[in-house]
Amino acid sequence: xxxxxxxxxxxxxxQIYPRSFQDSNQDGVGDLPGIISRLDYLQELGIxxxxxxxIYPSPMADFGxxxxxxxxIAPVFGNMNDFDALIKEIHNRGMKLILDLVPNHTSDRxxxxxxxxxxxxxxxxxxxxxxxxxxxxxxxxxxxxAFGGPAWEWDQQTEQxxxxxxxxxxxxxxWRNPEVQEAMLNMMRFWLNxxxxxxxxxxxxxxxxxxxxxDNPVNPDYQSHMPTCNMVFEVYSTDQPEVHGIxxxxxxxxxxxxxxxxxxEIYLPINKLISYYGTSDNKGAHLPFNFQLLxxxxxxxxxxxxxxxxxxxxxxxxxxxxxxxxxxxxxxxSRIGKDQARIAAMLLLTLRGxxxxxxxxxxxxRDVPIPFEEVLDPQGLNMPDKNxxxxxxxxxMQWDNSTNSGFTTAKPWLRLHRNYRSHxxxxxxxxxxxxxxxxxxxxxxxxxxxxxxxxHYIPIYTDQQMIAYIRQAxxxxxxxxxxxxxxxxxYFKSPHEIYNGTIVLSSSPDLVGQAMHYSIPLYGxxxxxxxxxx
Numbered sequence: 016x017x018x019x020x021x022x023x024x025x026x027x028x029x030q031i032y033p034r035s036f037q038d039s040n041q042d043g044v045g046d047l048p049g050i051i052s053r054l055d056y057l058q059e060l061g062i063x064x065x066x067x068x069x070i071y072p073s074p075m076a077d078f079g080x081x082x083x084x085x086x087x088i089a090p091v092f093g094n095m096n097d098f099d100a101l102i103k104e105i106h107n108r109g110m111k112l113i114l115d116l117v118p119n120h121t122s123d124r125x126x127x128x129x130x131x132x133x134x135x136x137x138x139x140x141x142x143x144x145x146x147x148x149x150x151x152x153x154x155x156x157x158x159x160x161a162f163g164g165p166a167w168e169w170d171q172q173t174e175q176x177x178x179x180x181x182x183x184x185x186x187x188x189x190w191r192n193p194e195v196q197e198a199m200l201n202m203m204r205f206w207l208n209x210x211x212x213x214x215x216x217x218x219x220x221x222x223x224x225x226x227x228x229x230d231n232p233v234n235p236d237y238q239s240h241m242p243t244c245n246m247v248f249e250v251y252s253t254d255q256p257e258v259h260g261i262x263x264x265x266x267x268x269x270x271x272x273x274x275x276x277x278x279x280e281i282y283l284p285i286n287k288l289i290s291y292y293g294t295s296d297n298k299g300a301h302l303p304f305n306f307q308l309l310x311x312x313x314x315x316x317x318x319x320x321x322x323x324x325x326x327x328x329x330x331x332x333x334x335x336x337x338x339x340x341x342x343x344x345x346x347x348x349s350r351i352g353k354d355q356a357r358i359a360a361m362l363l364l365t366l367r368g369x370x371x372x373x374x375x376x377x378x379x380x381r382d383v384p385i386p387f388e389e390v391l392d393p394q395g396l397n398m399p400d401k402n403x404x405x406x407x408x409x410x411x412m413q414w415d416n417s418t419n420s421g422f423t424t425a426k427p428w429l430r431l432h433r434n435y436r437s438h439x440x441x442x443x444x445x446x447x448x449x450x451x452x453x454x455x456x457x458x459x460x461x462x463x464x465x466x467x468x469x470x471h472y473i474p475i476y477t478d479q480q481m482i483a484y485i486r487q488a489x490x491x492x493x494x495x496x497x498x499x500x501x502x503x504x505x506y507f508k509s510p511h512e513i514y515n516g517t518i519v520l521s522s523s524p525d526l527v528g529q530a531m532h533y534s535i536p537l538y539g540x541x542x543x544x545x546x547x548x549x
Contacts, residue, residue, distance in 0.1 A: 022111060023213065023276045023301060024334050025468055026063040027364075027458060028371040032342045033067055033092055034078065035411045036374060038423035045411070045422070047093035047101050053414075056440065058108055060377065061458035065105060066113040066215050066278075068342055070098070074124050076184040077162075077393055079115075080217065081122040085202040102210050111212040113278065118199050119221045120185040127198075128186050135173050142195050143186050144178035145170075146228065157230045158252045159244040163397035166252070180221050180252065182393055190222045190261055200268050207272050216265070219279035219291065219300065223258040225251035240401060242394075254287060262291060262299045276301040278336075282310075285321075285328050292333045302336045302369060308359070309344050313351045315500040319477035322366065322484075326472055335368030340376050346408050349382040354540035357453055357522040358498050361542040364457040365486060365496045367472040372454075375412055378443055379450035382407035383432045391429070413439040447524055460520055460544065465491040480505040481537070485547075493547040494519075495531075502539040509533060516547040 037049030047070065057065065069079035070092045079089065088098050105112045121128055130139040146155035146167070155176055160166040160183075167176040168183040178187050188195050203214065231247035262279065269275045279291050279300035285307070293299035307321045329335060339347045339359055348356040356379055363370045385406045390396055395404020406429055413435040414421030420435040432438070443451035461467045470488035477483070480501045487493040495514055499505050518529045522542045531545050 020469060021274055021276070023064065024369060025462075026111070026369070027061070027461075028064045028066050028113065028278075028369060029057060029060075029062040030066045030341060030371060030373045031068065032374060032409055033070055034428055035409055035422075037412065037414075038425065038427075041423055041425045042091075043423050043425040044091050044428045046091065047088070047097040051097075051101050051104050054104055054108060054110070058110070060455060061462055062372075063109065064111045064113060064212075066371070067115060069115045069117060069217075071117075074122055074184065076122070076182055078391075080117050081120070081182065081185045082117050083122040083124045083126075085199075086205050099209070106210065112210075113213040113215055113276075114206055114211050115217060116203070116214040117217040118188070118190075119218045120179065120181060120187045123184045123186055127188075131186075132170055132173060132177070135175070141192050142189055144189050144224065145173075145175045146178070147175055156228050156251075157233075157247055158249075159231075159247055161242070161244045162394050163243050178224070180218070182397075187221075187224075191226070191257070196261065196264065200264065203265065203268055207269075207275060212274075213269075213276040213278065213301075215278040215280065215304075216262075216300070217280050219262065219303075220254045220258065220281045220283055221252075222261055223255040224253075225255060227251075242398060242401065242403060254283060259290065259294045259299060263293065266293070266298045266300070270298075279303040282306060285325055289328050289330065289333070292330050297330055297332045302334065304338055304371075305336050305368075306338055308337055308339050308363070309341070313355060313359075313500065315480055315482050315498075316477055318362075318500070319474065319482045322472070322482075323474055326367070335366070336371065337363055337366050337368055338371045338373075339363050340373035340408070341371075342373070342409055343405055344408060346373070346380060346382050347376060348379045349407075353379050353381070353450075354502070355500065357450065358500060358540060358542050360450070360454055360457060361496070361498055361520075361522060361544070362482075364454075364461050365467060365494070365544065367470070367486065373408075377451050377454040378413055378438055378440065380410075380413060380438070381432060381434075383410045383430060385429065389430065415439050415441040452524075453522065456520055464494065466494055470494075475509070476507065478505075481507060483507055495545040495547055496542070497535065497537065497545070498542040499537045499539060504539055505537050507535050507537065514545070514547055516545040518543050519546045520544040 034045050036045040037053050038045050039048035071082045072084040072087050072089045073079045073081050088095050102112055127139055127142050130137050131143045154167045158166040161181050179185050180187055229251045231250050237246045269277050277300050281303050288303050291299050291303035311317050347359050390404050392404045392406045410429045411422035411427050411431050416436040419427050443449035466486045466488040470486040473485040475483040481499050483497045485495050497507050513533050516531050518526050
């Protein structure tokens with residue numbers, strides 16, 4: 016059975032935000048040699064797929080998501096020799112490397128855009144999206160930028176507006192232009208030929224815009240605390256039907272190489288997300304990122320429904336995936352609390368499909384309050400009254416109890432959590448009740464049991480407090496997972512049949528080895544994995 020599954024279906028993805036993982040040259044910013052120095056830790060954890068956020072040359076207006084050269088390494092992270100050494104070390108350990116790719120937009124300092132804005136008749140003018148003002152000099156339409164304000168920037172020299180879905184320093188490429196498509200596919204070939212195992216495609220659903228540039232519908236429920244982009248519904252500025260043709264071209268390129276894969280960043284409802292697997296032939300993204308556990312209220316019934324809806328919506332060959340955190344979102348331990356974060360880990364690593372772990376989640380790292388004068392994230396700087404900075408979830412990895420937690424001896428680019436002396440890799444390694452110990456046990460169990468890797472997801476019971484489900488692969492042991500999503504005790508009684516088994520893993524280590532029969536009581540914030548006998 017194992018042979019039919021590929022590496023990206025069997026293993027766990029670990030996201031590294033390179034500025035914050037490990038600093039090797041003591042300039043306060045993480046880098047590629049720093050990542051190399053910590054590969055043994057990831058191997059010990061049981062990780063075999065590493066996804067690294069952008070490492071390309073960039074003015075860093077959006078910390079690497081504004082790329083000025085797609086085929087080189089930003090000096091702050093190292094150089095191409097360091098990258099070659101990284102991929103060699105990763106592959107020598109039997110691990111895989113996924114690069115972050117940002118094809119929707121470039122930096123305004125990219126040579127392509129410098130040419131494009133130089134004159135209206137420049138050959139690269141149509142590589143970006145330029146529009147005249149409306150009559151009376153108003154903006155071309157009402158589209159809004161994700162980082163605040165309108166999505167159109169006036170260029171005085173050529174007297175037109177250019178479109179930017181994010182910062183004005185991040186002009187959007189015109190993906191309707193075949194020359195843009197070919198240039199970007201060639202760039203993908205460059206990295207694939209270097210041995211990169213896959214790409215995570217940034218804002219995949221943004222890549223094609225409405226050809227008529229119609230106004231987006233106004234959101235009647237907009238409130239002042241929301242990001243300004245929520246003033247309209249992005250009906251015409253994102254998720255256009257033609258985007259699937261672009262994704263298919265990317266997939267066709269990936270398929271000319273052996274066992275390469277593509278992840279799509281897509282913040283859309285399930286019914287729209289599913290189409291990114293491929294509208295008819297399952298030749299879209301291998302894993303359109305499923306962010307439900309990031310976005311939903313932490314409520315047993317809502318999450319159980321979302322799991323079932325997702326499982327029921329997947330195309331026949333579509334492989335599921337789950338995400339608890341990333342560089343754009345509040346850390347899970349800050350969102351639902353440290354005790355429920357243990358339940359979230361059990362959920363993530365026992366659901367069917369590929370899990371993604373954001374660096375530090377395995378330690379229970381929490382968001383760090385960054386003083387206003389230290390905020391660096393443009394989303395926070397541009398909308399200072401809305402508390403939208405992403406800096407709190409991007410703070411340095413906590414390795415040990417030394418100064419700056421072993422991340423750097425210099426001043427770190429962002430401050431660390433004040434708890435780093437007690438919550439770090441070294442201290443949690445030796446604490447059997449720590450979050451790190453729980454993650455290690457979960458990963459070891461998951462990777463050693465066919466039912467947890469490939470087995471069916473069978474919902475058993477849900478109420479206002481708990482979720483219970485079975486994972487079972489034909490011919491292998493069955494596992495019953497029961498998770499209490501509240502701080503209050505709950506009681507599981509099988510509604511269908513009598514389950515007999517033994518607890519093999521629990522959020523409370525003292526439960527391991529206990530027999531389970533018809534019913535089982537759970538404390539608040541408690542979860543169990545039971546190997547069933549029947």
